[in-house]
Amino acid sequence: MEELIRELEELKNKYAELEEKNSGLELERQKLEKKVAYYEECLRLSRHRQYASSSEKSEADSRQLLLFDEAENESDVKKPEPTVCEITYTRRSRKGGSKPEDDFEDLPTERLEYTLSEEERSCPECGGKMHLIGYDERREIEIIPASVKVVVHAQGIYGCRRCERENTHVPIKKADVPAPVIKGSAASASSIAHIMTQKYMQGVPLYRQELSFMKEGIKLSRQTMANWLLRAGKEWLYPLYNEMRRKLLEEEILHADETEIQVLREPGRASRTKSYMWLYRTGKYSAYPVVLFQYQETRSSSHPIKFLNGFRGCLHTDGYAGYGRLGAEIRRCGCWAHVRRKFHEGIQAVPQEEQPTCASQKGLEYCDRLFSLERDYAKLTPEERRVKRLEQSKAVTDAFFAWVSNTPALPKSALGRALHYALEQRPLLETFYLDGRLEISNNMAERSIKPFVIGRKNWLFSCSPKGAETSAVIYSIIETAKENHLKPYEYLKYILENMPNTAPERYHTILPWSKELPCHCKLKEQTDSTAGDNDESCDHASDAGVNDSAE
Numbered sequence: 273m274e275e276l277i278r279e280l281e282e283l284k285n286k287y288a289e290l291e292e293k294n295s296g297l298e299l300e301r302q303k304l305e306k307k308v309a310y311y312e313e314c315l316r317l318s319r320h321r322q323y324a325s326s327s328e329k330s331e332a333d334s335r336q337l338l339l340f341d342e343a344e345n346e347s348d349v350k351k352p353e354p355t356v357c358e359i360t361y362t363r364r365s366r367k368g369g370s371k372p373e374d375d376f377e378d379l380p381t382e383r384l385e386y387t388l389s390e391e392e393r394s395c396p397e398c399g400g401k402m403h404l405i406g407y408d409e410r411r412e413i414e415i416i417p418a419s420v421k422v423v424v425h426a427q428g429i430y431g432c433r434r435c436e437r438e439n440t441h442v443p444i445k446k447a448d449v450p451a452p453v454i455k456g457s458a459a460s461a462s463s464i465a466h467i468m469t470q471k472y473m474q475g476v477p478l479y480r481q482e483l484s485f486m487k488e489g490i491k492l493s494r495q496t497m498a499n500w501l502l503r504a505g506k507e508w509l510y511p512l513y514n515e516m517r518r519k520l521l522e523e524e525i526l527h528a529d530e531t532e533i534q535v536l537r538e539p540g541r542a543s544r545t546k547s548y549m550w551l552y553r554t555g556k557y558s559a560y561p562v563v564l565f566q567y568q569e570t571r572s573s574s575h576p577i578k579f580l581n582g583f584r585g586c587l588h589t590d591g592y593a594g595y596g597r598l599g600a601e602i603r604r605c606g607c608w609a610h611v612r613r614k615f616h617e618g619i620q621a622v623p624q625e626e627q628p629t630c631a632s633q634k635g636l637e638y639c640d641r642l643f644s645l646e647r648d649y650a651k652l653t654p655e656e657r658r659v660k661r662l663e664q665s666k667a668v669t670d671a672f673f674a675w676v677s678n679t680p681a682l683p684k685s686a687l688g689r690a691l692h693y694a695l696e697q698r699p700l701l702e703t704f705y706l707d708g709r710l711e712i713s714n715n716m717a718e719r720s721i722k723p724f725v726i727g728r729k730n731w732l733f734s735c736s737p738k739g740a741e742t743s744a745v746i747y748s749i750i751e752t753a754k755e756n757h758l759k760p761y762e763y764l765k766y767i768l769e770n771m772p773n774t775a776p777e778r779y780h781t782i783l784p785w786s787k788e789l790p791c792h793c794k795l796k797e798q799t800d801s802t803a804g805d806n807d808e809s810c811d812h813a814s815d816a817g818v819n820d821s822a823e
Contacts, residue, residue: 425450459500517562525554527587528550528552528576534546548570605711606701635694642668657708676691720751
Protein backbone atom coordinates (compact mmCIF):
# COMPACT_ATOMS: atom_id res chain seq x y z
CA MET A 273 0.00 0.00 0.00
CA GLU A 274 2.80 2.38 0.86
CA GLU A 275 4.45 1.55 -2.45
CA LEU A 276 1.28 2.49 -4.36
CA ILE A 277 1.11 5.80 -2.49
CA ARG A 278 4.74 6.59 -3.44
CA GLU A 279 4.01 5.79 -7.09
CA LEU A 280 0.94 8.03 -6.97
CA GLU A 281 3.01 10.88 -5.53
CA GLU A 282 5.61 10.42 -8.23
CA LEU A 283 2.92 10.53 -10.91
CA LYS A 284 1.49 13.73 -9.37
CA ASN A 285 4.94 15.33 -9.40
CA LYS A 286 5.53 14.32 -13.03
CA TYR A 287 2.10 15.69 -13.96
CA ALA A 288 2.89 19.01 -12.25
CA GLU A 289 6.20 19.17 -14.10
CA LEU A 290 4.44 18.51 -17.41
CA GLU A 291 1.83 21.15 -16.59
CA GLU A 292 4.54 23.70 -15.81
CA LYS A 293 6.43 22.81 -18.97
CA ASN A 294 3.24 23.04 -21.03
CA SER A 295 2.49 26.46 -19.52
CA GLY A 296 5.99 27.65 -20.47
CA LEU A 297 5.52 26.32 -24.00
CA GLU A 298 2.19 28.14 -24.25
CA LEU A 299 3.82 31.41 -23.22
CA GLU A 300 6.60 30.81 -25.72
CA ARG A 301 4.02 30.09 -28.42
CA GLN A 302 2.21 33.37 -27.68
CA LYS A 303 5.49 35.28 -27.82
CA LEU A 304 6.35 33.67 -31.16
CA GLU A 305 2.88 34.48 -32.53
CA LYS A 306 3.31 38.15 -31.55
CA LYS A 307 6.76 38.20 -33.13
CA VAL A 308 5.44 36.65 -36.35
CA ALA A 309 2.58 39.17 -36.44
CA TYR A 310 5.11 42.00 -35.97
CA TYR A 311 7.31 40.70 -38.78
CA GLU A 312 4.27 40.31 -41.04
CA GLU A 313 3.37 43.95 -40.35
CA CYS A 314 6.92 45.03 -41.21
CA LEU A 315 6.81 43.00 -44.43
CA ARG A 316 3.46 44.49 -45.51
CA LEU A 317 4.65 48.03 -44.74
CA SER A 318 7.92 47.44 -46.59
CA ARG A 319 6.07 46.14 -49.66
CA HIS A 320 3.62 49.04 -49.50
CA ARG A 321 6.44 51.62 -49.34
CA GLN A 322 8.34 49.92 -52.17
CA TYR A 323 5.56 49.14 -54.61
CA ALA A 324 2.36 50.98 -53.66
CA SER A 325 1.41 54.60 -54.19
CA SER A 326 2.91 57.02 -51.65
CA SER A 327 -0.37 58.95 -51.49
CA GLU A 328 -2.11 58.98 -48.11
CA LYS A 329 -5.53 59.87 -49.51
CA SER A 330 -8.40 57.85 -48.15
CA GLU A 331 -9.69 57.21 -51.66
CA ALA A 332 -6.67 56.74 -53.88
CA ASP A 333 -6.83 58.13 -57.36
CA SER A 334 -6.75 55.13 -59.65
CA ARG A 335 -5.27 57.21 -62.45
CA GLN A 336 -1.52 56.57 -62.68
CA LEU A 337 1.02 58.59 -64.65
CA LEU A 338 3.05 56.32 -66.90
CA LEU A 339 6.35 57.86 -67.84
CA PHE A 340 6.81 56.36 -71.28
CA ASP A 341 3.14 56.47 -72.30
CA GLU A 342 2.45 59.97 -70.98
CA ALA A 343 1.53 61.37 -74.39
CA GLU A 344 -1.00 58.58 -75.01
CA ASN A 345 -2.46 58.76 -71.50
CA GLU A 346 -2.73 62.54 -71.38
CA SER A 347 -4.07 63.09 -74.90
CA ASP A 348 -7.73 63.99 -75.40
CA VAL A 349 -8.86 64.06 -79.01
CA LYS A 350 -12.17 65.70 -78.04
CA LYS A 351 -10.50 68.66 -76.37
CA PRO A 352 -10.49 71.74 -78.65
CA GLU A 353 -7.17 73.30 -79.60
CA PRO A 354 -6.24 76.44 -77.61
CA THR A 355 -6.70 79.70 -79.43
CA VAL A 356 -4.80 82.97 -79.24
CA CYS A 357 -7.55 85.59 -79.09
CA GLU A 358 -7.48 89.35 -79.10
CA ILE A 359 -7.08 90.70 -75.56
CA THR A 360 -10.42 92.50 -75.50
CA TYR A 361 -12.29 89.47 -76.80
CA THR A 362 -10.60 87.03 -74.42
CA ARG A 363 -11.19 89.16 -71.34
CA ARG A 364 -14.86 89.66 -72.20
CA SER A 365 -15.39 85.96 -72.69
CA ARG A 366 -13.92 85.16 -69.26
CA LYS A 367 -16.44 87.13 -67.21
CA GLY A 368 -18.29 84.71 -65.00
CA GLY A 369 -16.25 81.76 -66.26
CA SER A 370 -13.12 79.92 -65.25
CA LYS A 371 -9.69 80.52 -66.70
CA PRO A 372 -8.90 78.16 -69.61
CA GLU A 373 -6.26 75.50 -69.07
CA ASP A 374 -4.15 76.78 -71.99
CA ASP A 375 -3.74 80.55 -71.99
CA PHE A 376 -1.50 82.30 -74.53
CA GLU A 377 -2.96 85.76 -74.14
CA ASP A 378 0.19 87.39 -72.79
CA LEU A 379 2.68 85.92 -75.24
CA PRO A 380 4.37 88.25 -77.74
CA THR A 381 2.96 87.87 -81.23
CA GLU A 382 4.83 87.86 -84.52
CA ARG A 383 2.78 88.30 -87.69
CA LEU A 384 3.93 86.74 -90.96
CA GLU A 385 1.99 87.93 -94.02
CA TYR A 386 2.04 85.91 -97.23
CA THR A 387 1.05 87.93 -100.30
CA LEU A 388 1.13 87.50 -104.06
CA SER A 389 3.78 89.20 -106.17
CA GLU A 390 2.75 91.83 -108.76
CA GLU A 391 2.96 89.27 -111.57
CA GLU A 392 0.79 86.79 -109.65
CA ARG A 393 -2.00 89.34 -109.02
CA SER A 394 -3.40 89.20 -112.55
CA CYS A 395 -6.95 87.84 -112.73
CA PRO A 396 -7.12 84.38 -114.34
CA GLU A 397 -10.50 85.32 -115.93
CA CYS A 398 -10.05 88.82 -117.37
CA GLY A 399 -6.37 89.55 -116.79
CA GLY A 400 -7.12 92.61 -114.61
CA LYS A 401 -5.15 93.48 -111.48
CA MET A 402 -6.46 91.85 -108.26
CA HIS A 403 -6.61 93.71 -104.92
CA LEU A 404 -6.18 92.40 -101.34
CA ILE A 405 -9.51 91.42 -99.79
CA GLY A 406 -8.25 90.15 -96.40
CA TYR A 407 -6.28 87.42 -94.67
CA ASP A 408 -7.06 83.86 -93.73
CA GLU A 409 -5.19 83.52 -90.42
CA ARG A 410 -3.71 80.45 -88.73
CA ARG A 411 -2.15 80.82 -85.28
CA GLU A 412 0.64 78.64 -83.91
CA ILE A 413 2.70 78.56 -80.74
CA GLU A 414 6.42 78.59 -81.52
CA ILE A 415 8.95 77.52 -78.90
CA ILE A 416 12.53 78.71 -79.41
CA PRO A 417 15.26 76.82 -77.50
CA ALA A 418 17.71 78.83 -75.40
CA SER A 419 20.23 80.76 -77.48
CA VAL A 420 23.68 81.80 -76.34
CA LYS A 421 25.75 84.73 -77.54
CA VAL A 422 28.80 86.71 -76.45
CA VAL A 423 28.16 90.30 -75.36
CA VAL A 424 31.16 92.61 -75.52
CA HIS A 425 30.99 95.56 -73.10
CA ALA A 426 33.18 98.20 -74.77
CA GLN A 427 33.91 101.06 -72.36
CA GLY A 428 34.83 104.28 -74.13
CA ILE A 429 38.06 105.92 -72.89
CA TYR A 430 38.56 109.65 -73.59
CA GLY A 431 41.64 111.86 -73.49
CA CYS A 432 42.34 115.55 -74.17
CA ARG A 433 44.31 116.40 -77.39
CA ARG A 434 45.30 119.81 -76.11
CA CYS A 435 46.70 118.38 -72.84
CA GLU A 436 48.55 115.78 -74.85
CA ARG A 437 50.30 118.57 -76.76
CA GLU A 438 50.81 121.14 -74.00
CA ASN A 439 50.79 119.43 -70.58
CA THR A 440 52.73 116.66 -68.95
CA HIS A 441 49.57 115.26 -67.34
CA VAL A 442 46.81 114.00 -69.61
CA PRO A 443 43.41 113.47 -67.89
CA ILE A 444 41.44 110.39 -68.83
CA LYS A 445 37.66 109.90 -68.65
CA LYS A 446 35.77 106.65 -69.03
CA ALA A 447 32.13 106.10 -69.94
CA ASP A 448 29.88 104.54 -67.33
CA VAL A 449 29.59 100.76 -67.66
CA PRO A 450 27.61 98.29 -65.49
CA ALA A 451 29.73 96.45 -62.94
CA PRO A 452 30.24 92.74 -63.74
CA VAL A 453 28.61 90.04 -61.67
CA ILE A 454 31.99 88.37 -61.13
CA LYS A 455 35.15 90.35 -61.80
CA GLY A 456 37.51 88.79 -64.33
CA SER A 457 34.86 86.30 -65.46
CA ALA A 458 32.77 85.78 -68.58
CA ALA A 459 29.69 85.16 -66.45
CA SER A 460 26.64 87.36 -67.03
CA ALA A 461 23.57 87.84 -64.88
CA SER A 462 21.42 85.92 -67.37
CA SER A 463 23.84 82.97 -67.65
CA ILE A 464 24.15 82.51 -63.88
CA ALA A 465 20.39 82.92 -63.38
CA HIS A 466 19.76 80.30 -66.08
CA ILE A 467 22.17 77.79 -64.51
CA MET A 468 20.68 78.38 -61.06
CA THR A 469 17.07 77.87 -62.15
CA GLN A 470 17.98 74.81 -64.20
CA LYS A 471 19.74 73.16 -61.27
CA TYR A 472 17.73 74.29 -58.26
CA MET A 473 14.27 74.67 -59.80
CA GLN A 474 14.26 72.12 -62.64
CA GLY A 475 16.60 69.62 -60.94
CA VAL A 476 19.14 69.49 -63.80
CA PRO A 477 22.64 68.73 -62.42
CA LEU A 478 25.61 70.65 -63.78
CA TYR A 479 27.01 67.68 -65.65
CA ARG A 480 23.74 67.41 -67.61
CA GLN A 481 23.80 71.13 -68.30
CA GLU A 482 27.39 70.74 -69.52
CA LEU A 483 26.27 68.01 -71.94
CA SER A 484 23.32 70.11 -73.07
CA PHE A 485 25.57 73.10 -73.82
CA MET A 486 28.00 70.81 -75.63
CA LYS A 487 25.24 69.60 -77.96
CA GLU A 488 24.65 73.23 -78.92
CA GLY A 489 28.35 73.67 -79.69
CA ILE A 490 29.11 75.56 -76.45
CA LYS A 491 32.07 74.54 -74.30
CA LEU A 492 31.17 75.44 -70.72
CA SER A 493 32.54 73.06 -68.11
CA ARG A 494 30.76 72.12 -64.90
CA GLN A 495 33.77 73.38 -62.93
CA THR A 496 33.36 76.85 -64.45
CA MET A 497 29.62 76.84 -63.76
CA ALA A 498 30.29 75.71 -60.18
CA ASN A 499 32.72 78.57 -59.62
CA TRP A 500 30.17 81.04 -60.98
CA LEU A 501 27.47 79.78 -58.60
CA LEU A 502 29.75 79.78 -55.58
CA ARG A 503 31.06 83.29 -56.17
CA ALA A 504 27.72 84.81 -57.16
CA GLY A 505 26.06 83.23 -54.15
CA LYS A 506 28.71 84.47 -51.73
CA GLU A 507 28.94 88.03 -53.11
CA TRP A 508 25.30 88.83 -53.93
CA LEU A 509 22.84 86.25 -52.54
CA TYR A 510 24.17 85.93 -49.00
CA PRO A 511 23.38 89.60 -48.15
CA LEU A 512 19.76 89.08 -49.27
CA TYR A 513 19.60 85.81 -47.35
CA ASN A 514 20.67 87.58 -44.16
CA GLU A 515 18.06 90.31 -44.68
CA MET A 516 15.35 87.68 -45.20
CA ARG A 517 16.42 85.87 -42.02
CA ARG A 518 16.13 89.10 -40.06
CA LYS A 519 12.59 89.54 -41.43
CA LEU A 520 11.68 85.93 -40.67
CA LEU A 521 12.66 86.28 -36.99
CA GLU A 522 10.26 89.20 -36.62
CA GLU A 523 7.28 86.95 -37.37
CA GLU A 524 4.97 85.45 -34.74
CA ILE A 525 4.32 82.11 -36.48
CA LEU A 526 6.91 79.93 -38.24
CA HIS A 527 7.25 76.40 -39.64
CA ALA A 528 10.37 74.21 -39.47
CA ASP A 529 11.47 70.91 -40.97
CA GLU A 530 14.68 69.07 -41.88
CA THR A 531 15.81 66.41 -44.34
CA GLU A 532 18.95 64.48 -45.11
CA ILE A 533 21.72 65.49 -47.48
CA GLN A 534 24.95 63.67 -48.29
CA VAL A 535 28.13 65.77 -48.37
CA LEU A 536 31.27 63.93 -49.44
CA ARG A 537 34.21 66.07 -48.37
CA GLU A 538 33.34 67.13 -44.83
CA PRO A 539 36.45 67.50 -42.64
CA GLY A 540 36.77 64.66 -40.14
CA ARG A 541 33.66 62.81 -41.35
CA ALA A 542 33.13 59.75 -43.56
CA SER A 543 31.66 60.43 -46.99
CA ARG A 544 28.52 58.41 -46.24
CA THR A 545 27.77 60.22 -42.98
CA LYS A 546 24.35 61.90 -43.01
CA SER A 547 24.18 65.67 -42.98
CA TYR A 548 21.00 67.76 -42.85
CA MET A 549 19.29 70.56 -44.70
CA TRP A 550 17.07 72.53 -42.32
CA LEU A 551 14.11 74.61 -43.46
CA TYR A 552 12.40 77.55 -41.77
CA ARG A 553 9.50 79.46 -43.28
CA THR A 554 6.83 82.00 -42.41
CA GLY A 555 3.19 81.13 -41.80
CA LYS A 556 0.12 81.49 -43.97
CA TYR A 557 -0.77 85.01 -42.83
CA SER A 558 2.67 86.58 -43.13
CA ALA A 559 2.85 89.85 -45.07
CA TYR A 560 6.43 89.00 -46.11
CA PRO A 561 6.65 85.30 -47.08
CA VAL A 562 10.12 83.89 -46.45
CA VAL A 563 11.50 80.37 -47.04
CA LEU A 564 15.04 79.75 -45.77
CA PHE A 565 17.23 76.65 -46.04
CA GLN A 566 20.28 76.08 -43.86
CA TYR A 567 22.90 73.36 -44.22
CA GLN A 568 24.26 71.73 -41.05
CA GLU A 569 26.43 68.68 -40.46
CA THR A 570 24.13 67.16 -37.84
CA ARG A 571 20.54 67.04 -36.60
CA SER A 572 21.49 68.53 -33.26
CA SER A 573 18.96 70.75 -31.48
CA SER A 574 21.70 73.39 -31.19
CA HIS A 575 21.14 74.35 -34.85
CA PRO A 576 17.50 75.53 -34.60
CA ILE A 577 18.31 77.10 -31.22
CA LYS A 578 21.03 79.21 -32.83
CA PHE A 579 19.15 79.97 -36.06
CA LEU A 580 15.94 81.03 -34.25
CA ASN A 581 17.73 83.14 -31.67
CA GLY A 582 15.52 86.21 -31.16
CA PHE A 583 12.29 84.58 -32.37
CA ARG A 584 9.28 84.82 -30.07
CA GLY A 585 6.13 82.97 -31.07
CA CYS A 586 4.69 79.63 -32.24
CA LEU A 587 6.71 77.14 -34.26
CA HIS A 588 5.07 74.35 -36.29
CA THR A 589 7.19 71.18 -36.27
CA ASP A 590 6.94 67.42 -36.51
CA GLY A 591 7.54 65.17 -33.51
CA TYR A 592 11.36 65.37 -33.53
CA ALA A 593 12.46 65.76 -29.91
CA GLY A 594 15.28 68.15 -30.80
CA TYR A 595 12.77 70.98 -31.22
CA GLY A 596 11.74 70.52 -27.59
CA ARG A 597 14.89 72.29 -26.37
CA LEU A 598 14.15 75.62 -28.05
CA GLY A 599 13.21 77.44 -24.85
CA ALA A 600 10.12 78.87 -23.19
CA GLU A 601 9.87 81.86 -25.57
CA ILE A 602 9.00 79.50 -28.45
CA ARG A 603 5.76 77.52 -28.26
CA ARG A 604 5.64 74.41 -30.45
CA CYS A 605 2.59 73.44 -32.48
CA GLY A 606 2.25 69.75 -33.38
CA CYS A 607 1.35 68.22 -36.72
CA TRP A 608 -1.89 66.24 -37.14
CA ALA A 609 -0.74 65.12 -40.60
CA HIS A 610 2.00 63.09 -38.92
CA VAL A 611 -0.57 61.51 -36.58
CA ARG A 612 -2.76 60.64 -39.54
CA ARG A 613 0.25 59.21 -41.42
CA LYS A 614 0.98 56.76 -38.61
CA PHE A 615 -2.60 55.48 -38.56
CA HIS A 616 -2.44 55.19 -42.34
CA GLU A 617 0.65 53.01 -41.92
CA GLY A 618 -1.27 50.99 -39.32
CA ILE A 619 -3.95 50.23 -41.92
CA GLN A 620 -1.36 49.12 -44.46
CA ALA A 621 0.26 46.84 -41.86
CA VAL A 622 -2.79 44.55 -41.49
CA PRO A 623 -4.10 42.09 -44.10
CA GLN A 624 -6.22 43.74 -46.78
CA GLU A 625 -9.44 42.00 -45.79
CA GLU A 626 -9.12 43.37 -42.22
CA GLN A 627 -8.30 46.95 -43.18
CA PRO A 628 -11.88 48.41 -43.29
CA THR A 629 -12.62 47.33 -39.70
CA CYS A 630 -9.19 47.59 -38.04
CA ALA A 631 -8.52 49.96 -35.12
CA SER A 632 -6.15 52.11 -37.23
CA GLN A 633 -9.07 52.90 -39.53
CA LYS A 634 -10.92 54.41 -36.57
CA GLY A 635 -7.94 56.65 -35.76
CA LEU A 636 -7.71 57.71 -39.40
CA GLU A 637 -11.40 58.66 -39.42
CA TYR A 638 -10.90 60.96 -36.41
CA CYS A 639 -8.03 62.72 -38.22
CA ASP A 640 -10.04 63.00 -41.45
CA ARG A 641 -12.91 64.58 -39.54
CA LEU A 642 -10.52 67.16 -38.10
CA PHE A 643 -9.10 68.06 -41.52
CA SER A 644 -12.62 68.22 -42.97
CA LEU A 645 -13.58 70.81 -40.35
CA GLU A 646 -10.47 72.84 -41.23
CA ARG A 647 -11.59 72.94 -44.87
CA ASP A 648 -14.94 74.29 -43.67
CA TYR A 649 -13.12 77.05 -41.75
CA ALA A 650 -10.94 78.03 -44.73
CA LYS A 651 -12.76 81.29 -45.53
CA LEU A 652 -13.19 82.44 -41.94
CA THR A 653 -11.10 85.10 -40.26
CA PRO A 654 -8.48 83.87 -37.75
CA GLU A 655 -10.65 84.88 -34.78
CA GLU A 656 -13.74 83.19 -36.25
CA ARG A 657 -11.67 80.08 -36.89
CA ARG A 658 -10.42 80.02 -33.29
CA VAL A 659 -14.01 80.14 -31.99
CA LYS A 660 -15.16 77.39 -34.37
CA ARG A 661 -12.26 75.17 -33.36
CA LEU A 662 -13.22 75.46 -29.70
CA GLU A 663 -16.87 74.75 -30.57
CA GLN A 664 -16.41 71.84 -32.98
CA SER A 665 -12.81 70.64 -33.38
CA LYS A 666 -12.15 70.31 -29.64
CA ALA A 667 -14.97 67.79 -29.30
CA VAL A 668 -13.36 65.68 -32.03
CA THR A 669 -9.89 65.78 -30.46
CA ASP A 670 -11.24 65.04 -26.97
CA ALA A 671 -13.07 61.98 -28.31
CA PHE A 672 -9.97 60.96 -30.24
CA PHE A 673 -7.64 61.05 -27.23
CA ALA A 674 -10.22 59.22 -25.08
CA TRP A 675 -10.32 56.49 -27.74
CA VAL A 676 -6.50 56.41 -27.95
CA SER A 677 -6.17 55.99 -24.16
CA ASN A 678 -8.58 53.01 -24.12
CA THR A 679 -7.38 51.16 -27.22
CA PRO A 680 -5.10 48.17 -26.47
CA ALA A 681 -2.22 47.41 -28.85
CA LEU A 682 1.19 45.78 -28.86
CA PRO A 683 3.83 48.49 -28.24
CA LYS A 684 5.96 47.62 -31.28
CA SER A 685 3.06 47.18 -33.70
CA ALA A 686 2.15 49.90 -36.21
CA LEU A 687 -1.05 50.64 -34.25
CA GLY A 688 0.88 50.73 -30.98
CA ARG A 689 3.39 53.21 -32.40
CA ALA A 690 0.56 55.40 -33.72
CA LEU A 691 -1.23 55.43 -30.35
CA HIS A 692 1.98 56.17 -28.45
CA TYR A 693 2.88 59.02 -30.83
CA ALA A 694 -0.57 60.62 -30.45
CA LEU A 695 -0.47 60.51 -26.64
CA GLU A 696 3.13 61.73 -26.47
CA GLN A 697 2.39 64.66 -28.79
CA ARG A 698 -0.98 65.60 -27.25
CA PRO A 699 0.12 68.90 -25.62
CA LEU A 700 1.60 70.05 -28.96
CA LEU A 701 -1.36 68.81 -31.01
CA GLU A 702 -3.77 70.94 -28.96
CA THR A 703 -1.78 74.17 -29.39
CA PHE A 704 -3.75 75.17 -32.49
CA TYR A 705 -6.74 76.11 -30.28
CA LEU A 706 -4.82 79.19 -29.07
CA ASP A 707 -4.73 81.17 -32.32
CA GLY A 708 -6.80 81.00 -35.49
CA ARG A 709 -3.70 81.76 -37.55
CA LEU A 710 -2.09 78.46 -36.54
CA GLU A 711 -2.32 75.40 -38.79
CA ILE A 712 -3.21 71.89 -37.68
CA SER A 713 -0.32 70.46 -39.69
CA ASN A 714 3.21 71.29 -40.76
CA ASN A 715 2.38 70.71 -44.42
CA MET A 716 3.52 74.21 -45.41
CA ALA A 717 7.09 73.33 -44.41
CA GLU A 718 6.88 69.93 -46.11
CA ARG A 719 5.68 71.51 -49.36
CA SER A 720 8.51 74.05 -49.23
CA ILE A 721 11.19 71.42 -48.65
CA LYS A 722 9.83 69.16 -51.40
CA PRO A 723 11.69 70.92 -54.30
CA PHE A 724 14.97 70.22 -52.50
CA VAL A 725 14.02 66.56 -51.95
CA ILE A 726 13.08 66.13 -55.62
CA GLY A 727 16.26 67.89 -56.77
CA ARG A 728 18.32 65.64 -54.49
CA LYS A 729 17.14 62.61 -56.46
CA ASN A 730 18.91 64.08 -59.51
CA TRP A 731 22.18 65.42 -58.13
CA LEU A 732 22.34 62.87 -55.26
CA PHE A 733 24.99 64.59 -53.13
CA SER A 734 27.09 67.67 -52.50
CA CYS A 735 30.83 67.38 -52.65
CA SER A 736 31.79 70.05 -50.12
CA PRO A 737 30.23 71.99 -47.22
CA LYS A 738 30.79 75.24 -49.13
CA GLY A 739 28.73 73.90 -52.03
CA ALA A 740 25.97 72.71 -49.70
CA GLU A 741 25.82 76.13 -48.03
CA THR A 742 25.59 77.88 -51.40
CA SER A 743 22.85 75.45 -52.47
CA ALA A 744 20.90 76.34 -49.31
CA VAL A 745 21.11 80.05 -50.10
CA ILE A 746 20.08 79.64 -53.76
CA TYR A 747 17.15 77.36 -52.81
CA SER A 748 16.11 80.03 -50.29
CA ILE A 749 16.09 82.81 -52.89
CA ILE A 750 14.17 80.72 -55.44
CA GLU A 751 11.53 79.37 -53.04
CA THR A 752 11.01 82.79 -51.44
CA ALA A 753 10.61 84.30 -54.92
CA LYS A 754 7.93 81.70 -55.70
CA GLU A 755 6.11 82.46 -52.44
CA ASN A 756 6.07 86.15 -53.39
CA HIS A 757 4.66 85.41 -56.89
CA LEU A 758 7.89 86.24 -58.72
CA LYS A 759 9.44 84.57 -61.74
CA PRO A 760 12.58 82.93 -60.30
CA TYR A 761 14.73 83.34 -63.41
CA GLU A 762 13.77 86.99 -63.95
CA TYR A 763 14.22 87.77 -60.26
CA LEU A 764 17.66 86.13 -60.05
CA LYS A 765 18.69 87.95 -63.20
CA TYR A 766 17.48 91.24 -61.73
CA ILE A 767 19.43 90.60 -58.50
CA LEU A 768 22.67 89.87 -60.33
CA GLU A 769 22.28 92.82 -62.68
CA ASN A 770 21.47 95.38 -60.00
CA MET A 771 23.24 94.41 -56.77
CA PRO A 772 26.75 95.02 -58.19
CA ASN A 773 25.59 98.58 -58.97
CA THR A 774 23.60 99.17 -55.75
CA ALA A 775 24.87 100.53 -52.44
CA PRO A 776 24.45 98.08 -49.51
CA GLU A 777 22.04 100.42 -47.74
CA ARG A 778 19.72 100.05 -50.76
CA TYR A 779 19.69 96.24 -50.80
CA HIS A 780 16.24 96.26 -49.17
CA THR A 781 14.81 97.53 -52.49
CA ILE A 782 15.79 94.21 -54.10
CA LEU A 783 14.10 91.92 -51.56
CA PRO A 784 11.30 89.70 -52.98
CA TRP A 785 8.47 91.79 -51.49
CA SER A 786 9.93 95.18 -52.48
CA LYS A 787 7.53 97.58 -54.21
CA GLU A 788 10.42 98.72 -56.40
CA LEU A 789 10.79 95.43 -58.26
CA PRO A 790 10.04 95.82 -61.97
CA CYS A 791 6.94 94.31 -63.55
CA HIS A 792 8.82 91.75 -65.63
CA CYS A 793 9.91 89.96 -62.41
CA LYS A 794 6.31 89.38 -61.32
CA LEU A 795 3.76 86.82 -62.42
CA LYS A 796 0.85 88.33 -64.34
CA GLU A 797 -1.70 87.71 -61.56
CA GLN A 798 0.48 89.62 -59.11
CA THR A 799 1.10 92.41 -61.63
CA ASP A 800 -2.64 92.83 -62.25
CA SER A 801 -3.45 92.94 -58.53
CA THR A 802 -0.83 95.62 -57.81
CA ALA A 803 -1.01 97.62 -61.03
CA GLY A 804 -2.64 100.59 -59.34
CA ASP A 805 -0.10 100.70 -56.52
CA ASN A 806 3.07 99.98 -58.42
CA ASP A 807 2.83 101.59 -61.84
CA GLU A 808 6.07 103.49 -61.33
CA SER A 809 8.03 100.25 -60.96
CA CYS A 810 7.28 99.46 -64.60
CA ASP A 811 9.13 102.56 -65.78
CA HIS A 812 12.55 101.19 -64.91
CA ALA A 813 11.93 97.60 -66.03
CA SER A 814 14.91 96.50 -68.07
CA ASP A 815 14.88 94.09 -70.95
CA ALA A 816 17.75 93.39 -69.86
CA GLY A 817 23.49 72.92 -57.87
CA VAL A 818 26.80 73.96 -57.79
CA ASN A 819 29.44 71.95 -59.68
CA ASP A 820 28.79 68.33 -59.04
CA SER A 821 32.35 68.43 -57.66
CA ALA A 822 31.69 71.48 -55.50
CA GLU A 823 28.06 71.10 -54.46
